Amino acid sequence: MATHHWWILWFVSTPLIIAALGLQNRRDAYSCHICRARKDLRTRSVWGVPVQQAESETVPGNPEIAHRHDWWRYSFAYSNGPYGTLGCGAACHTEGRYKDGVY
């Protein structure tokens, strides 16, 4: 009788564990060197499939410049697994926050 319960537990928990192992949170930071705008893109994905994405503008930039933003990624950070238990890292351009080298 008791062994049946273990099987149920196994069937329920295994997909959850597999999903948790493939969890990744990442933050990409972009800048536009034309108007000095900056934005953050936060993505949550499971095994490379984005499940949640949030974009926020940290610096609005100059609205008087008529242009299409030339987004350039100057840094990113990521963490793998639940609460970053499977590793995390970050990288950024040291020469500046903008494409033209201005910090």
Ligand SMILES: [Zn+2]
């Ligand atoms: Zn721009």
